[in-house]
Amino acid sequence: MRYLLTILIALATLAAQAGPPQILLDVARFRNLNKVEKGAEVEIYVTVPTQPLTYRQRAPKSFQSSAVVTLDILKADGTSAYHEVVTLKPPVLTDTTIAIKNPLSFLKRVMLPDGKYTLRGTVKDQYRSANGETTLEKPLVLEAPTGPFMTDIVLLSRPAVKGGSDDNFSRGGYRLTRAPSGSYGRGADNVFFYTELHNAPVGQELRVHYHLTTPDGSAADADAALTPQAGRPTPVVGQLPMGPLPDGPFTLFIEVYGGPGNKKLLTGHRAIGQHSTAEFAPGAAAAPH
Template identity: 50%
Template sequence: MILDVARFRNEDLSVKGSVVEIYATVPGQALIYKRRGPKLFQAAATLTLEVLKSDGTAVYQETITLKPPVLSDTTISLKNPVSFQKRIALPDGAYTLRGHVRDQYRGGRVTVVDVPLVLEAESKGLIVSDIVVLARPASKSLEQSNFIRGNFSLTRAPGGLYARGADQLFFYAELYNAAPDQALQLRYRIRPADGVKDLLTTAASATGMAGRSTPVVGNVDISKLPAGDYFLTVEVRDAKNKLLSAQKTLLRRNPAEYAPAGAALSR
């Protein structure tokens, strides 16, 4: 199981804390498929998500059943993953996000994944939210759902993996506390996770929006990036090139692997 987490400012400024987006992906290859009819096979997994305080108390818990698409043949090698996305509001503090996955057709097999989660009071200066790496470009949308942020429909890249055929890195973030119409310079940097030198850099710009966060929708050509783990850093600078804020996230590049498909808004 892959657990991805992104922290954003609560749009209700009277509420202290953050909005946390949880994205859980269960690889289809790991599940047992059972016959459901002639040439009909399907798997099922029970997913339990919890957010625990330091004393072990759960402040959020939910259990759902995930079912990937029906297959006509269990020998099909590319079994689709199943994903679930949840958006919750939490006060500042230190938590643990815990995911339990049980294969309904493989008795006793339970996978548990823990992810530390720290929510801190934001500063009054300009800051960048967590970065969400995407499997496809962010697209404008007026709908309301867990897949929409800043009027953009977002399809996450599970685990930050860019695999076979994924030669463009797409991402989304939000800027907070930018002055209305403030001119901002953006710089995107990619360097090896264990390195000190950027392999790719590109520039963009943004303008502060009045009364709301400023969305950052970016993309970088990674077609010539070798396989490996990298950090994507988004820097925000003012008109005098002074660094105002920066945020980074981990991404993986593996052109030899098939990536799990990201769940998206149903059409």
């Protein structure tokens, strides 16, 4: 009985120290290439840090947490365009004092007509009743640009790999490993990225300029040549060194130039990330259960 009471007190202490559960929502909008049903293909990359979750003892030296994630996409009138519930069960731990508990991530792809939506993600700690739920909302605007344009930039934790299986983690013929919320932690020495170029002039080589900058003025730049593909989007992949960047937020700009001497700006896009050498960045994805 005394052993059980000690365990209950320890678990209660862990729950009190952990704070509410957390959820990260990364959204990337791509164009739906279906000519009949025009619209967007929305990638929702969900990450749940496991540090704040409550761990319940299942057997001697066996502890596990559990979280339920609810995803909703609401139309402008409040009606549902998408709804799904996913249960996440992190690996069993032998000791709840283990400092590094890897986050769990999964990715969903949703086809939607163009329009205005709200993305809502809710995570619920299944082993905690008080302060055990967190909801995050993001506006989601889907529209078809005219002329050359780039889709959202996806920040990656490792280089995009050509080939591989055709699943949710592949796009444009590349295998992508996302950096949740654009976070790069200890040991990261490069920013990797992927986007797609649409409606660019075919038959000429274009110049792509990459610019990485921080609020204090630190920067890294690079140029590359790109020949657009006819009839389909052109993948744009690359990397820039993290070395000159201090800790804190950074902005990645990708610009495409064409015309005489490749001096005319055709299109551009940006993505915002975070660099922190004091902590580990969230790891790769795990399949939901």
